[in-house]
Amino acid sequence: MLPKKNRLKKNKQFNYIYKHGQTKHDSKLSMCYIKTKYKPFKIGFTVSKKIGNSVTRSRVKRLLREVVRNELKNIDENYNYILIAREGIEKENIISIREKLIILLNKAGLYKKD
RNA sequence: UUAGUUAGCCAGAUGGUCGCAUGCCUUUGUGGUGAAGAGCAUGAGGAAAGUCCGAGCUCCACAGAACAGGGUGCCGGUUAACUGCCGGCGGAGGCGACUUUAGGGAAAGUGCAACAGAAAUAAACCGCCAGAAAUGGUAAGGAUGGAAAGGGGAGGUAAGAGCUCACCGCACGCUUGGCAACAAGAGUGGCACAUGUAAACCCCACCCGGAGCAAGGUUAAAAGAAACGCAAAGAUUGUUCGUCUGUUUCUUAAUAACACCGCUUGAAUGAUUUGGCGACAAAUUGUCUAGAUAGAUGACCAUCAAAAACAGAACUCGGCUUAUAGACUAACUAAUAAG
RNA sequence: GCCCUCAUGGUCAAGCGGUUAAGACGUCGCCCUCUCACGGCGGAAUCUGGGGUUCGAUUCCCCAUGAGGGUA
Numbered sequence: 001m002l003p004k005k006n007r008l009k010k011n012k013q014f015n016y017i018y019k020h021g022q023t024k025h026d027s028k029l030s031m032c033y034i035k036t037k038y039k040p041f042k043i044g045f046t047v048s049k050k051i052g053n054s055v056t057r058s059r060v061k062r063l064l065r066e067v068v069r070n071e072l073k074n075i076d077e078n079y080n081y082i083l084i085a086r087e088g089i090e091k092e093n094i095i096s097i098r099e100k101l102i103i104l105l106n107k108a109g110l111y112k113k114d
Numbered sequence: 115u116u117a118g119u120u121a122g123c124c125a126g127a128u129g130g131u132c133g134c135a136u137g138c139c140u141u142u143g144u145g146g147u148g149a150a151g152a153g154c155a156u157g158a159g160g161a162a163a164g165u166c167c168g169a170g171c172u173c174c175a176c177a178g179a180a181c182a183g184g185g186u187g188c189c190g191g192u193u194a195a196c197u198g199c200c201g202g203c204g205g206a207g208g209c210g211a212c213u214u215u216a217g218g219g220a221a222a223g224u225g226c227a228a229c230a231g232a233a234a235u236a237a238a239c240c241g242c243c244a245g246a247a248a249u250g251g252u253a254a255g256g257a258u259g260g261a262a263a264g265g266g267g268a269g270g271u272a273a274g275a276g277c278u279c280a281c282c283g284c285a286c287g288c289u290u291g292g293c294a295a296c297a298a299g300a301g302u303g304g305c306a307c308a309u310g311u312a313a314a315c316c317c318c319a320c321c322c323g324g325a326g327c328a329a330g331g332u333u334a335a336a337a338g339a340a341a342c343g344c345a346a347a348g349a350u351u352g353u354u355c356g357u358c359u360g361u362u363u364c365u366u367a368a369u370a371a372c373a374c375c376g377c378u379u380g381a382a383u384g385a386u387u388u389g390g391c392g393a394c395a396a397a398u399u400g401u402c403u404a405g406a407u408a409g410a411u412g413a414c415c416a417u418c419a420a421a422a423a424c425a426g427a428a429c430u431c432g433g434c435u436u437a438u439a440g441a442c443u444a445a446c447u448a449a450u451a452a453g
Numbered sequence: 454g455c456c457c458u459c460a461u462g463g464u465c466a467a468g469c470g471g472u473u474a475a476g477a478c479g480u481c482g483c484c485c486u487c488u489c490a491c492g493g494c495g496g497a498a499u500c501u502g503g504g505g506u507u508c509g510a511u512u513c514c515c516c517a518u519g520a521g522g523g524u525a
Contacts (some may be wrong), residue, residue, distance in 0.1 A: 005149090005150095007408075008408075014408080044408065046408090053163095053425075053426090054163095054425085054426055055424095055425055055426055056425095057426095058409095058412095058426065059412085061408095062411090062412045062413085063412080063413080065133095065134090065412080066133080066413050069132090069133065069413090070132090070413085094414090
């Protein structure tokens with residue numbers, strides 16, 4: 001799990017990022033991000049009902065959080081992020097999800113350690 | 115031993131590293147139990163699911179009265195309550211063990227009964243008998259249908275008919291057994307306002323007010339602005355009685371919610387004993403067993419041959435229904451082998 | 454979380470307990486035409502699934518499944 005200070009919590013914040021942020025896409029994962037001035041940057045997750053029932057949805061969320069937790073030091077701190085799971089991600093394991101996240105961050109130019 | 119049926123029970127385990135939530139304790143920080151760290155303890159289910167029933171709890175005035183509307187419907191028991199469960203009675207199915215069953219009222223009234231058939235709640239097409247015929251008497255036999263004025267048999271007759279008789283069925287009251295549903299027995303009636311349908315309207319008996327924890331409540335004081343307002347509004351199907359008086363929104367500071375309570379000790383549950391066929395009840399003793407709020411159980415490694423089913427708490431219980439890999443236990447059935 | 458609605462050929466759909474399950478568009482086959490179009494004739498439905506009530510169920514009742522909506 002993520003530490004509490006790095007979690008994106010409010011519905012308003014999600015809507016703000018969706019409206020004003022930029023998006024990058026991959027086949028199994030999307031990322032929405034926007035610049036922020038507050039210091040502990042925040043990451044939120046969206047897993048829709050298309051993915052599966054509540055067990056598989058929460059498993060996908062846990063896997064995403066675990067990946068993000070291990071990569072926290074390598075992510076640019078000046079942005080807030082939302083990670084959106086797309087259909088098919090429930091079949092992937094943690095290693096391929098990590099690769100996809102790094103690909104997306106490199107696309108946006110926000111991955112520190114190339 | 116193998117295969118199957120029924121019932122019950124478990125629902126991966128152990129160790130290590132990193133990480134999350136809650137509680138306790140402690141350190142640092144702050145105007146501050148807002149933050150951060152260390153340690154210890156605890157951390158999803160048998161269905162948590164569907165939301166199909168029943169309750170607790172909260173608000174709606176005190177939750178009332180009448181109508182409407184809805185539900186249930188053999189008897190007894192059980193329970194906080196139930197449309198649940200247990201035991202019985204009747205019906206249906208089965209050779210049987212057993213399984214299954216929303217099972218009051220059709221002489222209170224209304225409606226419906228296609229097609230077929232002469233005729234569908236109403237008598238007469240063919241037929242039988244009498245008669246020269248007109249016509250009259252019949253309902254045994256025929257065909258249709260789910261259903262055709264109790265059944266098939268004997269007597270009887272012009273031919274027939276509960277017209278008469280025995281048996282069975284039906285109705286009525288009586289006796290016996292049973293708490294009761296009901297069963298058994300002997301008797302009386304000659305069989306009706308005559309079929310079916312109430313999961314058609316309906317009648318009878320009993321029950322039900324509405325909304326739902328995002329219910330609802332607590333938190334110090336203040337400033338400014340806007341909207342609706344004196345008869346409307348305020349969570350309650352329609353009407354009547356009855357209650358209250360400003361209400362709502364935005365901005366300012368961490369601030370009317372990103373806080374706190376409700377929130378988890380409860381009709382709780384394990385074991386033993388007693389009562390009961392059983393559902394269940396009583397007594398003794400032990401246990402404390404999630405409480406999140408973008409929402410906590412994860413990742414990796416090792417071992418167990420393999421970790422793979424259905425599936426994730428959101429106020430809480432009692433049931434019902436549906437999904438479900440595999441392991442174990444008991445009873446029974448079939449086959450094979452041995453004694 | 455709570456509360457509702459719907460399901461009928463490929464699509465949109467009507468349907469008084471008794472129908473050959475009405476139509477429209479599409480599609481397939483045949484006819485018409487020198488050919489295509491138009492036109493004509495015909496075919497294709499386990500009425501979402503499983504039980505029950507009834508002589509008889511798309512319709513009435515119960516359970517399930519799958520879609521859609523409302524509330525905040």
